[in-house]
Amino acid sequence: MPSGGESMLESDNGTLGWLNFFHKGIGYFAYTMHRISGIVILLYLYLHFFVLSNLLRGGVAFNDLITSFTYGPYDIFIVMDILLSLVIFYHGANGVRLMLNEAGYGLKHHKLMFFILESGAMILMLLFLYYAWQVLLSGGGV
């Protein structure tokens, strides 16, 4: 006889199953991160449109809103901008790999392609952040 039953949560079904990385390959990781980053970019897009819509209230009101985002207690938005750039660069690089793979190119080396393209994307992102930081320090971001 069994030495005792116990309840354990284990689910690979449904959309939540995407998040189960246990014993999965790098392709699965790339797949899930692509979905998550896509959702983040979509949400950002709506936020972006919301902020831009404030231009209808005039230049002064818009600048006041942007300043409130980036100064004082809300300067956490800088950190969110950095995270957003990470998401966009990741999604873009993996998207290029998927386009090539889904057209039938590089299928035997798709994992290597993932590492190369993502490494390139991260280097580009660091360069972007460096120059963005320089612009902010020089006051160009205000």
Add this chain to the structure above:
Amino acid sequence: MDSENYVFLVKRGDEKGNSRFDRFNVPKKKISTVLEGLVYISENLDGTLSFRHSCRMEICGSCSMQINGKPRMACSTIAESLGSNTIRVSPLPHYQVIKDLVVDIDPFFEKYRKVKPYIIRKDDKSPGVELLQTPEQFKIYEQYSMCIKCGLCLAACPISGSDDDYLGPAALAAALRFNLDSRDEGTPIRLEITGGESGTSRCHYAGECTEVCPKDVDPSRAIQLLRRTGISHELKNAFRRGKHAGKR
């Protein structure tokens, strides 16, 4: 930790969705593979445990199950290779559980049948003579003909987990296998099926089907190649339609 025994945590359940994990101690010296462990449990500890198995040599595809979080064949999974004294065994995900480790494999084969996995000839009659094929022509699709229909790929595929209509890796790889066969003339028919909403466009290339395939069929590669053929087929059709419209 008891180094003399493996601890098998086996998910028990029924059609109604009731489930629990039962714990069994299986002597290490008595078993080599996970399947042998389950047979040991069935014969010595709990005769009510249900699971499928037949050939014990990774040919029949019957003993597919989730072992330590990954879909595998129980017969070819060496317990020691898992690197743990605890072995978690549960039924294949993305399938309806009938009892314990036995799942309903019918939907898998229904999807498989949809892609017409057989030689289609234009005359639709017996050719009367043997259809010859050179070794080179056979080599083109050999890899995709190695599928044993174990269903692991469907269990590993995240799309299959969230979209019941998706044909799945095995069916799509089978479609490519017959499309590549020099004796077959049914490619346009199959491309209409695999190019539909439930076909290749649903694949987002997670590649997990290839990771778990015990026969190195590489279904994810097959799907991308099938997708490329399908796009080419659609473009040609659109071009033909455009030409006909221009003549009117």
